[in-house]
Amino acid sequence: MSANLSPPTASETILELQHVTKRYGGLPAVDDVSFAVQRGEVLGVIGPNGAGKSTMVSLIGGSAAPTSGKVLFQGQAINTLPPHRRAHLGIGRTFQLTQPFTGLDIRENVMVGAFFGRRGLSRSQALHVADEVLARVGLAHKATLKGDQLTVADRKRLEVARALAMDPRILLLDEVMAGLTPAEVTDAIELIRSINRDGVTVLVVEHIVRAIASVSDRVLVLHHGRKIAEDTPDTVLSDPKVIEAYLGERYAKQKQAEKDPAQPASEWMEGLA
Amino acid sequence: MPRETSSTASNSPVAGSGPASGDATTTRAGRGWLWSLLGGLVILGGIAAIPTLGSDTLTSNWTIITMYIVLAQSWNFIGGFTGYSAFGNVTFFGIGAYAVAVSFLSNPKVISPYDPQRPQQFFIGLLAGVVISAIFAFLIGLPTLRLKGHYFAIATLGTSVAVEEIVTQRDVAGSGGLASPPFPPLSLHIAFYYGFVALALVCLLLTTWLARSKFGYALVAIRENEQAAQTLGIATTWYKVGAYVLSAIPTAIAGGIYAYYSSGFEPATVFTSSISVTMVLVTFLGGSGTVLGPIIGAIIFEYASQQFALSSGQATSVFGYHFGSDTLLGVAIIIVAIALPQGLVRVVQEFTRRPVAGGAGASGNSRANQFVEGVRRVRKFIAANGI
Ligand SMILES: Nc1ncnc2c1ncn2[C@@H]1O[C@H](COP(=O)(O)OP(=O)(O)O)[C@@H](O)[C@H]1O
Numbered sequence: 166m167s168a169n170l171s172p173p174t175a176s177e178t179i180l181e182l183q184h185v186t187k188r189y190g191g192l193p194a195v196d197d198v199s200f201a202v203q204r205g206e207v208l209g210v211i212g213p214n215g216a217g218k219s220t221m222v223s224l225i226g227g228s229a230a231p232t233s234g235k236v237l238f239q240g241q242a243i244n245t246l247p248p249h250r251r252a253h254l255g256i257g258r259t260f261q262l263t264q265p266f267t268g269l270d271i272r273e274n275v276m277v278g279a280f281f282g283r284r285g286l287s288r289s290q291a292l293h294v295a296d297e298v299l300a301r302v303g304l305a306h307k308a309t310l311k312g313d314q315l316t317v318a319d320r321k322r323l324e325v326a327r328a329l330a331m332d333p334r335i336l337l338l339d340e341v342m343a344g345l346t347p348a349e350v351t352d353a354i355e356l357i358r359s360i361n362r363d364g365v366t367v368l369v370v371e372h373i374v375r376a377i378a379s380v381s382d383r384v385l386v387l388h389h390g391r392k393i394a395e396d397t398p399d400t401v402l403s404d405p406k407v408i409e410a411y412l413g414e415r416y417a418k419q420k421q422a423e424k425d426p427a428q429p430a431s432e433w434m435e436g437l438a
Numbered sequence: 439m440p441r442e443t444s445s446t447a448s449n450s451p452v453a454g455s456g457p458a459s460g461d462a463t464t465t466r467a468g469r470g471w472l473w474s475l476l477g478g479l480v481i482l483g484g485i486a487a488i489p490t491l492g493s494d495t496l497t498s499n500w501t502i503i504t505m506y507i508v509l510a511q512s513w514n515f516i517g518g519f520t521g522y523s524a525f526g527n528v529t530f531f532g533i534g535a536y537a538v539a540v541s542f543l544s545n546p547k548v549i550s551p552y553d554p555q556r557p558q559q560f561f562i563g564l565l566a567g568v569v570i571s572a573i574f575a576f577l578i579g580l581p582t583l584r585l586k587g588h589y590f591a592i593a594t595l596g597t598s599v600a601v602e603e604i605v606t607q608r609d610v611a612g613s614g615g616l617a618s619p620p621f622p623p624l625s626l627h628i629a630f631y632y633g634f635v636a637l638a639l640v641c642l643l644l645t646t647w648l649a650r651s652k653f654g655y656a657l658v659a660i661r662e663n664e665q666a667a668q669t670l671g672i673a674t675t676w677y678k679v680g681a682y683v684l685s686a687i688p689t690a691i692a693g694g695i696y697a698y699y700s701s702g703f704e705p706a707t708v709f710t711s712s713i714s715v716t717m718v719l720v721t722f723l724g725g726s727g728t729v730l731g732p733i734i735g736a737i738i739f740e741y742a743s744q745q746f747a748l749s750s751g752q753a754t755s756v757f758g759y760h761f762g763s764d765t766l767l768g769v770a771i772i773i774v775a776i777a778l779p780q781g782l783v784r785v786v787q788e789f790t791r792r793p794v795a796g797g798a799g800a801s802g803n804s805r806a807n808q809f810v811e812g813v814r815r816v817r818k819f820i821a822a823n824g825i
């Protein structure tokens with residue numbers, strides 16, 4: 166219960182990827198990636214568009230199977246388990262492209278997470294959990310809307326709420342802050358911190374570098390499917406390899422970066438989102 | 439162990455008290471399910487009273503209508519709740535029919551149509567039909583329910599064609615599959631009638647249960663977004679196969695009753711795709727995934743179809759073409775697909791829906807105003823979903 170008090174040092178691995186590769190028609194989306202997530206930490210994952218972040222989340226969540234390599238959860242190999250089994254083990258995830266149950270209302274959307282993600286809840290208990298979680302993510306006042314009546318930002322909140330309702334041990338968040346206003350980003354960061362304080366390990370994929378830097382204990386950087394860095398936020402964001410990865414993308418888009426190399430890394434990276 | 443404690447520990451003040459928790463027992467369309475159940479019971483009660491009118495024609499017409507109610511209700515489990523367009527459910531109907539025919543044949547004493555009846559042969563046949571259909575649905579469902587949309591529809595369509603071919607080639611129940619179960623005594627016709635009514639009642643109760651149970655929530659979640667359903671812990675494969683088996687069982691029983699009732703049929707009669715299509719059509723007409731939809735859709739369509747067949751039988755042909763009930767089927771499909779993809783039940787729900795609380799007072803309270811508002815909502819609803 167107190168494992169979360171000193172995350173990086175209480176090193177007990179909850180999730181581990183060993184030489185994981187995922188190819189789509191020969192091209193690797195995730196290329197020989199290995200890393201371990203410690204119980205109770207917040208691990209940030211960044212990388213340019215197409216770096217393989219979402220694919221990696223799917224490999225952990227089970228909606229995609231690795232071409233080679235191993236995914237271990239609490240020491241158990243889970244590569245071959247279907248997504249629902251992984252959910253029951255305590256892996257909760259969100260989708261970057263949100264996947265609401267369009268015909269159900271928001272409350273029922275979240276209720277499904279509690280109903281099926283946990284064992285032994287009655288319907289009214291599951292609804293109760295849904296109400297709690299909706300209040301927590303700030304969607305309570307929209308509980309009766311349908312899944313397809315939400316704004317993009319609220320859809321992201323719904324993704325988080327549903328995963329949270331499962332009471333996961335590890336929560337995989339795939340760009341849930343995209344489309345939020347700066348004030349909302351601050352709220353979202355606070356939410357992630359409070360989830361983490363409750364003892365949930367968090368893997369957070371984000372384009373907003375400010376958010377990643379402030380919420381993560383460690384940051385992992387993917388580029389062209391490969392892991393190019395994994396360290397504390399400060400170290401990673403000043404790593405020449407990381408800057409180059411982002412600059413490479415930036416050159417292709419616009420040349421503005423060259424003009425102001427003195428800018429702190431986290432600020433210019435922001436512009437690439 | 440944070441997993442067990444975190445949720446209960448984080449009892450937020452907002453959710454712990456106030457209207458949110460008091461509301462915790464109502465879901466999906468509130469108490470609508472209760473009204474639907476009552477409505478269904480009233481309709482089935484009315485159908486049960488028809489034989490007391492004493493018209494044999496009426497009774498035999500409504501025997502078939504009630505049979506289609508059962509078929510549509512069963513299809514609703516896989517097609518309506520789960521959202522998998524099964525186009526081959528007639529397979530189970532045919533299997534049920536042939537199981538009964540074969541069961542009669544297996545007892546030489548009742549081969550002759552006029553021999554004294556052996557009711558146990560009939561029930562053994564029914565049971566065999568249920569078991570075979572359930573196993574068949576399981577075996578077919580496991581691979582085909584991995585397919586999506588059109589592919590699943592085509593694969594299931596293929597099964598009825600294949601089984602029909604096997605029955606024909608293997609001379610099941612007779613040369614070329616020509617089955618002739620014994621003629622039931624006339625006194626049994628009323629038993630067939632109430633057999634279908636009872637089956638429809640069971641399906642009504644099952645559907646109402648589905649609309650509120652965990653199983654039903656899993657099916658609806660699969661329909662609304664299968665990927666999300668899996669990720670949230672729903673064992674989608676098993677639920678889908680379960681829904682398919684559930685839809686096969688009453689269909690097979692209906693086929694078995696029909697076999698005895700018809701006292702003679704061939705593969706083309708009980709495996710015809712038009713029965714499959716009718717199941718789909720009437721469910722959509724009434725409202726797929728709803729409790730009342732299949733019942734109402736089947737009554738409207740089958741009743742119209744019988745009237746149509748009657749009149750076209752007398753009025754011969756138009757432009758040299760003889761319009762049969764298949765024409766009606768075709769026209770109805772087009773109309774439903776264009777104008778009513780959500781079904782009649784949902785249109786009525788939209789009409790009677792109370793406006794969201796706190797809306798602008800423009801709607802007023804008079805009945806006339808409510809009617810106008812209702813019509814406006816329905817027009818918006820149809821415009822949003824159809825055409
Ligand atoms: N289902 C898929 N089929 C084919 N290619 C895919 C699929 N999913 C992702 N990819 C490819 O894999 C690479 C990584 O994509 P993704 O994981 O979405 O990156 P990110 O989330 O970092 O932006 C991209 O080149 C993308 O086109």
Ligand SMILES: [Mg+2]
Pocket residue numbers: 218219220261340
């Ligand atoms: Mg992505």
